[in-house]
């Protein structure tokens with residue numbers, strides 16, 4: 046079957062990135078973060094490729110269930126934890142590890158009468174003010190988890206940095222200073238680092254790191270691409286030229302007539318629009334690749350198509366392959382052109398885009 050658009054997932058690049066991140070994390074174990082359909086890369090395809098991950102991190106229990114149904118046996122950490130007794134029973138059945146960030150979650154564990162001994166991560170809010178117990182409430186929460194009727198298999202500590210992509214920010218030091226005394230007193234294992242912290246702040250490595258974006262070969266730092274960090278892009282979003290048309294100088298292209306030709310132009314219509322995850326905010330001038338050369342998108346992104354000015358390219362024909370990102374056109378570049386972050390573009394790849402593991 047001919048596919049107009051597909052996301053090619055390079056499993057060897059994925060594995061190489063894991064090796065590189067393990068090396069950079071200097072012995073810390075890796076929770077490979079695969080939430081949001083593995084940042085659009087396909088949850089099961091990614092997990093199957095990552096035998097060497099020490100654990101997987103997902104946001105929600107449904108994602109963990111998908112991994113278990115696919116036969117994934119590594120530990121799975123549910124980063125948002127569970128919210129009712131039914132979910133807790135399901136988490137026990139699936140043998141999951143849970144993040145605990147709310148008093149109600151401790152109450153659920155206190156009422157749990159099953160035999161499964163959870164691996165638990167008590168989350169401390171060291172400043173981000175998203176999830177977690179404040180440092181002053183931490184010791185009491187820890188004591189309650191220690192005293193559970195079904196004792197945890199292991200109790201560890203987690204926190205998350207608000208500004209890890211700004212490695213010079215004083216906020217990172219403040220957050221570290223809030224968590225360090227807590228874990229010192231408990232002699233517990235700790236996880237702090239996302240991709241940015243793993244790559245730029247060795248002081249955050251602790252016993253477990255939690256990279257997401259970098260695993261997919263993409264840089265978490267504005268103005269720096271994954272390749273410069275020794276990472277290989279995993280997703281190539283491939284598409285196809287549907288039509289090529291001559292547009293006369295002064296004529297316009299697409300909805301709202303937002304772009305008009307300044308010269309007689311050749312415009313390729315390429316499959317891929319906001320129905321596939323290409324943000325409508327991607328402006329005229331943002332790059333895509335056809336036949337190994339970059340060319341600017343022109344006019345508005347529509348649901349199924351974009352238009353590309355190929356006047357300066359060697360002849361382009363319907364059926365030619367186009368690359369929306371990946372390979373020589375890193376997703377970081379399109380994200381910068383669209384005024385967003387690569388996370389948003391990757392996670393946005395929609396369900397109708399087939400994933401091809403290569």
Ligand SMILES: Cc1ncc(COP(=O)(O)O)c(C=O)c1O
Pocket residue numbers: 078124205238239240241255256257258259265
């Ligand atoms: C708690 C937690 N840990 C780790 C990650 C992975 O972050 P990144 O993709 O920046 O490595 C995330 C993602 O947002 C997260 O929410």
